[in-house]
Amino acid sequence: MATTRERSLKRYAPRPNHQHSSLEAFEAQDVVEPGVHTIAAGESTVDLLLDENGDADTLLVFFPSAVTPEITWPFFQGADAAKTLGLSLLAISDPTIARSAKIRTGWTLGDDRYWLHHDMTRYIDAVSRGRRLLFVGASAGGFPALYYGSMYPDSITVAINPRTHLFAPPTHLQIDPSRQFGDVPVSAIPDLVPVRAGSPGNTVVYLQNSGDHRYFAGHMIPYLHRAEPGARIWTRMGHWGTGHKTPPKEFLHRVLGTLAGPKSFEHAVRALRLQPFSDVDELLMEQATISVSVHRNRRLTLEAREAGRAASPGQRPARTWSERLRLRRGQSWRNRLRRFRSSRS
Numbered sequence: 001m002a003t004t005r006e007r008s009l010k011r012y013a014p015r016p017n018h019q020h021s022s023l024e025a026f027e028a029q030d031v032v033e034p035g036v037h038t039i040a041a042g043e044s045t046v047d048l049l050l051d052e053n054g055d056a057d058t059l060l061v062f063f064p065s066a067v068t069p070e071i072t073w074p075f076f077q078g079a080d081a082a083k084t085l086g087l088s089l090l091a092i093s094d095p096t097i098a099r100s101a102k103i104r105t106g107w108t109l110g111d112d113r114y115w116l117h118h119d120m121t122r123y124i125d126a127v128s129r130g131r132r133l134l135f136v137g138a139s140a141g142g143f144p145a146l147y148y149g150s151m152y153p154d155s156i157t158v159a160i161n162p163r164t165h166l167f168a169p170p171t172h173l174q175i176d177p178s179r180q181f182g183d184v185p186v187s188a189i190p191d192l193v194p195v196r197a198g199s200p201g202n203t204v205v206y207l208q209n210s211g212d213h214r215y216f217a218g219h220m221i222p223y224l225h226r227a228e229p230g231a232r233i234w235t236r237m238g239h240w241g242t243g244h245k246t247p248p249k250e251f252l253h254r255v256l257g258t259l260a261g262p263k264s265f266e267h268a269v270r271a272l273r274l275q276p277f278s279d280v281d282e283l284l285m286e287q288a289t290i291s292v293s294v295h296r297n298r299r300l301t302l303e304a305r306e307a308g309r310a311a312s313p314g315q316r317p318a319r320t321w322s323e324r325l326r327l328r329r330g331q332s333w334r335n336r337l338r339r340f341r342s343s344r345s
Contacts, residue, residue, distance in 0.1 A: 004100065005069075005098055016035040022041075026039050029126070033050070044110070047076075050090055051088060053082055053087055060081070060082050060088065060090065061124060062081075062137065063077075063137035063145050064137075066140040073093060075097065076091035081249075088131070094107070094108045096109075096180055099111065099180070102179060107140055108143075110193070117147070124148070134157075135149035136158045137159060138160035138161060146162060156203045159206050161246060164197045165196040165197070165219065167195060199226060205259065209238065210238065211291070215244060224280050233277040234275065237287060
């Protein structure tokens with residue numbers, strides 16, 4: 001039986017909560033006030049967060065990453081970046097996570113209660129009202145950022161280690177699609193929601209961690225293979241750790257601030273060292289080069305550390321990693337034996 005995810009707005013206080021009976025009622029507002037907007041949508045609920053910071057003519061549109069079971073809904077991301085950069089923010093909560101604490105993401109597409117992706121542009125248009133749009137999303141949030149951003153030709157999408165195909169691992173759709181789509185057969189899912197982010201109709205800035213091999217090989221490369229000739233895709237690869245790690249917050253803020261600034265996109269390309277995508281083989285070579293450099297630097301650092309220990313006067317030669325592990329295990333067992341004997345005395 002599904003475990004219900006708790007609903008709470010405490011983390012977004014003291015923002016007001018505006019209730020709307022329908023999407024039409026939300027669109028009918030002369031002015032969309034800042035705060036959390038809760039919109040009834042059939043059996044589902046759509047929650048948006050609007051923060052107006054200054055008079056910036058750029059609107060950040062943030063989509064959420066996957067959440068853990070203890071996270072309450074709605075769940076918004078991007079408020080810290082928008083406040084730091086003095087930009088207005090439209091953050092969209094994924095309504096599907098409300099179904100169960102076991103559902104980590106629905107990629108902000110909706111589900112069999114309400115197919116949100118059919119109406120998403122109406123929610124965005126009601127808030128944006130002519131402003132420049134900068135779509136942002138990481139991992140699970142990267143999919144809707146790419147998908148919805150492609151519908152706005154003059155917009156920019158910043159995708160960080162994004163998912164680009166719903167059925168490429170890791171994904172719960174391979175295990176239990178009924179959590180999100182009820183009794184819908186798996187074969188029918190592509191007819192209900194977009195299962196892959198296609199070639200962009202806007203400008204895409206694709207940020208990828210070279211150490212995230214699964215998302216690099218399973219999502220970035222297939223996405224770029226599908227890109228149509230002339231697609232406006234710019235890439236920036238860096239090593240931000242092993243696995244599914246995002247870039248440092250300061251770097252991401254610099255990327256968003258530069259792209260949202262008054263200077264030209266060409267200036268942003270130079271300032272951020274973005275590379276225009278032209279060939280998959282070049283990216284494969286770049287990723288391999290970064291990986292080799294990271295491993296070489298790591299090895300040199302370890303060798304220097306071990307040499308420094310060995311050179312210290314009065315100290316025994318440095319132990320190897322396996323020796324240190326055996327020593328820790330031996331100490332652990334001796335401590336357990338000592339505590340057992342003490343308890344028996």
